[in-house]
Amino acid sequence: MxxxxxxxxxxxxxxxxxxxxxxxxxxxxxxxLDGNSLGVAPKATAARVADVVTREWGTDLIQSWNTARWFDLPQRLGNQLAPLIGAGPDEVVCTDSTSINLYKVLSAALNIAREDSPTRRRIVSERSNFPTDLYIAEGLCQERGLELVLVEPEDMATALTSEVAVLMLTHVNYRTGAMHDMAAITAAAHAQGILCVWDLAHSAGAVPVDLNGAGADFSIGCGYKYLNGGPGAPAFVWAHPRHASRCWQPLSGWWGHAAPFAFTPDYQPAPGITRYLCGTQPIISLSALQCGLDVFTAAQSLGxxxxxxxxxxxxxxxxxxxxxxxxxxxxxxxxxxxxxxxxxxxxxxxxxxxxxxxxxxxxxxxxxxxxxxxxxxxxxxxxxxxxxxxxxxxxxxxxxxxxxxxxxxxxxxxxxxxxxxxxxxxxxxxxxxxxxxxxxxxxxx
Amino acid sequence: MxxxxxxxxxxxxxxxxxxxxxxxxxxxxxxxLDGNSLGVAPKATAARVADVVTREWGTDLIQSWNTARWFDLPQRLGNQLAPLIGAGPDEVVCTDSTSINLYKVLSAALNIAREDSPTRRRIVSERSNFPTDLYIAEGLCQERGLELVLVEPEDMATALTSEVAVLMLTHVNYRTGAMHDMAAITAAAHAQGILCVWDLAHSAGAVPVDLNGAGADFSIGCGYKYLNGGPGAPAFVWAHPRHASRCWQPLSGWWGHAAPFAFTPDYQPAPGITRYLCGTQPIISLSALQCGLDVFTAAQSLGxxxxxxxxxxxxxxxxxxxxxxxxxxxxxxxxxxxxxxxxxxxxxxxxxxxxxxxxxxxxxxxxxxxxxxxxxxxxxxxxxxxxxxxxxxxxxxxxxxxxxxxxxxxxxxxxxxxxxxxxxxxxxxxxxxxxxxxxxxxxxx
CATH class of the missing domain: 3.90.1150.10 (Aspartate Aminotransferase, domain 1)
Incomplete structure (x- = not known):
């Protein structure tokens, strides 16, 4: 018919x-039909952003760090996002850009994988992965004397050797819309002692994701595509609880400090995912992201x-x-x-x-x-x-x-x-x- | 009297x-009297931000990358800021956070200094420097097996030895308001073959700064203090033209690529300061920063x-x-x-x-x-x-x-x-x- x-x-x-x-x-x-590049503006965003600018900033000024709870906004948004990607409470923060968050988790994953097996000197990824992910990995490899190996999807299984520290993949391919089987690939990588970093840029808010169910190691993703957070909205970062407190990520700024207002000269990372924060976040853009997430909260009752x-x-x-x-x-x-x-x-x-x-x-x-x-x-x-x-x-x-x-x-x-x-x-x-x-x-x- | x-x-x-x-x-x-922590909202900001949300994003959507020139906003704001800090055209970009920009320039400065003299294994800073600067340096040193040496101001001269790669200072101390003589200290460091990284968080928009006149090597600073860019406004980064194209900075994301829309798998850094960009920027917060800078442009005619x-x-x-x-x-x-x-x-x-x-x-x-x-x-x-x-x-x-x-x-x-x-x-x-x-x-x- x-x-x-x-x-x-x-x-x-x-x-x-x-x-x-x-x-x-x-x-x-x-x-x-371009919400996979830049999501549409929620109706609530204009009023929310106006309130941040005129009341929270304009009138309440510095006191809004406390009264408007700017300071834990990355954690609050992370908790709101968590159910969309199969993460638990206090496992996600919304912060920085996808590329910068990838640098954090890739560094951490390399540190963890190579602490266990220093001979693992490779990051494996797909040749058709989103280029900026490859650039970040390339930069890290160059800096640390490691090797980035790019393969076609059908060659991935054979590339997962004992020389590989980290497998870095984007869950849904930006160019074709093809989606990986996260659980199966993660299991295959783990069977070879390899950690998995998943980029959810084209997944979060678009397809159900179960990071904990898949046993993934680290994940990052984008706030301005299917999450409708606004142009260049802050991104998100997740680390499995078994890894989150295990090592420093290299961008060790004050928002990731265990006691950020103690102003001590030595860095002490906060427990858990909070250590994946770095510097002060763009509060106006971060607040806009909340309006994008609110629609998903509203969608809960509809399935x-x-x-x-x-x-x-x-x-x-x-x-x-x-x-x-x-x-x-x-x-x-x-x-x-x-x-x-x-x-x-x-x-x-x-x-x-x-x-x-x-x-x-x-x-x-x-x-x-x-x-x-x-x-x-x-x-x-x-x-x-x-x-x-x-x-x-x-x-x-x-x-x-x-x-x-x-x-x-x-x-x-x-x-x-x-x-x-x-x-x-x-x-x-x-x-x-x-x-x-x-x-x-x-x-x- | x-x-x-x-x-x-x-x-x-x-x-x-x-x-x-x-x-x-x-x-x-x-x-x-807290504009050194969070500057006051310019009157123009609310309307500017509303226009970004409702027209540029809400109506024009993805096309605003071109029509609203979102894509080169970091460079345009950098050019607007440059005269305040003694930088030239196309030498500054507004992007990311101060901490992340510090990581970029500190990495680059270490690479350059140590390429010339691999035995230089120290970063020197002040004990009373803003803690997040010290945390970033501490993280980098830990990662690369280098040493962060913290001194009192009166001991700085003797600390500048042939083992030092980089001197990292904040121009105006966050705690006391004391200001360094940038030209004299830079010259003293250069006489010992040491590169200087200056944090202008409490200087930009507050005191005249002459980075080129002082012959400084790298600089970063904050958008939300004296520049009145809004809570957590994106920060800025400057590299002296003699260094800007000399090496990769490690956060090698697609906005720093020579051809970001070619989507090639290999990273090729853009010439000049553009390579200090990384991922997609929070456009709403970045647009608010412009309103802060506009007041300085208006102040030009008043001296x-x-x-x-x-x-x-x-x-x-x-x-x-x-x-x-x-x-x-x-x-x-x-x-x-x-x-x-x-x-x-x-x-x-x-x-x-x-x-x-x-x-x-x-x-x-x-x-x-x-x-x-x-x-x-x-x-x-x-x-x-x-x-x-x-x-x-x-x-x-x-x-x-x-x-x-x-x-x-x-x-x-x-x-x-x-x-x-x-x-x-x-x-x-x-x-x-x-x-x-x-x-x-x-x-x-």
Whole structure:
């Protein structure tokens, strides 16, 4: 049976999570499928931020460190976030950026793994991991005389040797939306005496995560994607309780001190995850993050992450089906796994090389631009361009240009999916994407 | 001649900088002498932050990375800040926290100094430096098998030996307000082949700084004190052009990459200070910092930092004089240097041990609390309590409890100083500070 616009509307009418959309300020005329890059603003954020600026800071000034509890905001937000990622109370803090938190946990993981086995000199990661994660690992390896080994997913098992200290992976791939089996991979790594660091940038708030259940060692993630914390919102960091108090992380600033107001010259790390704090945090941005987390708290009574996951899979299933039914014959392929267990909350389409204007390039960038002009916001990620090894790396799509669409079940509905695909169909069938204005060299996005 | 309230009012009437006060939201009934801890909110900030949340983020979403120029905000703010600290264009970025920026520059300085002379294994600093600076240095030293040597100011010259790689100092001492001679100390360190890292947390926006003129090597500082950027505002980092492109800093995240949107797996640092960026920045807090810097831009036509410095010295001179004239006989002393060249923009009073209630403690904490209850906001810093070595360390005041008062010439006037001292006089003469509510164990401040 062919799906209809009307059928998609009916799905929205039956959606128990549909009321959550009212928590967000969605601009009129926009179908926003880029929440995996920057989440949408919750309606509550503007008032919260105004209150922080005018009352907490403007009127109460320095006293707000106590009265507004600025000082333990990283811990309070961490506790609010914890259930989304399978962490326990007092195991998470919201602070700094994802990259900086990765440096902290990677340093700690290296220290712990190498204390036990000094001959372990490698960090293993995926070649298609988010680049900044690789840069941080590269920097640490260079500093400590260690080695960063990048592998394709299918070569990971053989790479987990007795020379490896840490396996560093992003749970959901930023480029393809493919999701790792955290529990199985962690177990395989542990069987080889290797610690696991998981980046949840594209997972937290998008798919259920169970860090403690998987026995993971360390984790970090992003506040401004599916958590809707605002542009550049502070990130989060988790350490398994068996590790959290075990060693210093190198960014040993005063917020991680056991007695930060004693002003002693010697550093004494606080017990537990608090030692993963460093300097004073940007309170306005941190307060905005709370409004993003509050929506998840509100979603608890509607089924929480399990219900959000069901809807997310229904949305991405629908998008895949509609693209295949209605946009066939335009050189589009699927980079995201069809299998639910392997899929995050985004769908990435490939486009064949040579399908661009005059047979140049893939045209994927231009298609994304034409969609944006119609109010359908997705994004584009360039392929490596390297000659493909059949089935290798990213399921053989690493060399291809990608059209990336994120589906945030908090605010995206089934009719949105229908409309987005209809715009895509029109852009392709009328060759609208071939217009010169969509084929300029692309700027920073 | 004894100064009168009327004379202080007259000073305000003649003050060419007095109009700057209108840029700030000073709560009614408050004399805010804690701008050295958390600066006051500029009036423009609330509207700026609201615009970032509702329009830039809420409406324009991901496109604001380009259209609102979020991506180069760290560089644009750095360029706006640069003239305040004697830095050139494209030499400063505003990013991360002071502690994290210190880690970056200290790592870079160690790499450079030790590349030239691998036997240099020490970082030297002052025992009374701000503790988080010492914690960061301690962490780095522990990680790299180096040594942190803490000295009293009077022992610094002899500590600068051929074993020292880096001298790390805070320009204006957080506890006493004493200011170092940056040019002379830098020259003395360089004569021994030692690099200098300067923390400008209590200098930037408070006293004129000339990093290039002093030939300093690296510098960092705080956005939320005299720069009025908001609670936990992002900090700044500067590297002398001779060093900026010379090595990686270890927090090698994607914002410091030469081509951040190429998403290549290998890190290639951007030229110059941009490589001192790491991860995505908290845009709301960063935008608020701009409003703080805008006031300094507005102050340019009124004489800029030179005029602000003259007023700051006049304010602190007046405070010292009035306290000594009107609050004598209550066990107060002066921790801040009288000599202008050695003074920042704060005045710190000591109180004799045993002058507290029933001869217990100094009573300094209770006096500060009683002042706060009257709307005069200063703060308290506990002494080390250790037996004093005559004249040693902090001019012999390191063991004493401190009452700390910051004078921000942007928004503090001469009548404020009169009124603050009058409140202090009344608190002392009526023994108001001895009330039980002011003598509770003090909480986090």
């Amino acid at each position: 062919t799906l209809t616009h009307q059928a998609c509307r009916a799905l929205d009418a039956q959606d128990p999570l549909a009321p959550l959309r009212a928590h967000f300020t969605l601009p009129p005329g926009v179908i926003y 929480g992450m399990a219900a959000l996951r069901s809807k997310s899979l229904a949305l991405t299933d629908l998008f895949i089906r509609l693209v295949e039914e209605r946009c066939a014959g335009h050189g589009l392929g699927l980079a995201t796994p069809r299998e639910h267990a392997l899929r995050g909350s985004q769908v990435c389409l490939t486009r064949d090389e040579g399908a661009g204007v005059n047979g140049q390039g893939s045209g994927a960038y231009a298609i994304v631009q034409a969609l944006i002009a119609r109010g359908v916001i997705g994004d584009y990620r360039a392929g490596s361009g390297a000659a493909p090894a059949a089935g290798k790396g990213d399921g053989g799509t690493a060399h291809k240009d990608i059209l990336r669409f994120g589906f945030t079940p908090l605010y995206i509905g089934f009719e949105d999916v229908w409309n987005a695909v209809e715009h895509l169909r029109q852009v392709l069938e009328a060759a609208e994407w071939q217009r010169p204005e969509f084929n300029k060299t692309h700027a920073v996005t | 004894t100064l009168t309230h009327q004379a202080c009012r007259a000073l305000d009437a003649q003050d060419p900088l007095a109009p700057l006060r209108a840029h700030f939201t000073l709560p009614p009934g408050v004399i805010y 800029g930092m030179a005029a602000l410095r003259s007023k700051s010295l006049a304010l602190t001179d007046l405070f010292i004089r009035l306290v000594e004239e009107r609050c004598a006989g209550h066990g107060l002393g002066l921790a801040t240097p009288r000599e202008h060249a050695l003074r920042g923009s704060q005045v710190c009073l000591t109180r004799d041990e045993g002058a507290g209630v029933n001869g217990q403690g100094s009573g300094a904490y209770a006096i500060v609390q009683a002042l706060i209850a009257r709307g005069v906001i200063g703060d308290y810093r506990a002494g080390s309590g250790a037996a004093p070595a005559a004249g040693k360390g902090d001019g012999g005041t390191a063991h004493k409890d401190i009452l700390r008062f910051g004078f921000t010439p942007l928004y503090i006037g001469f009548e404020d100083v009169w009124n603050a001292v009058e409140h202090l006089r009344q608190v002392l003469e009526a023994a108001e500070w001895q009330r039980p509510e002011f003598n509770k164990t003090h909480a986090v401040t």
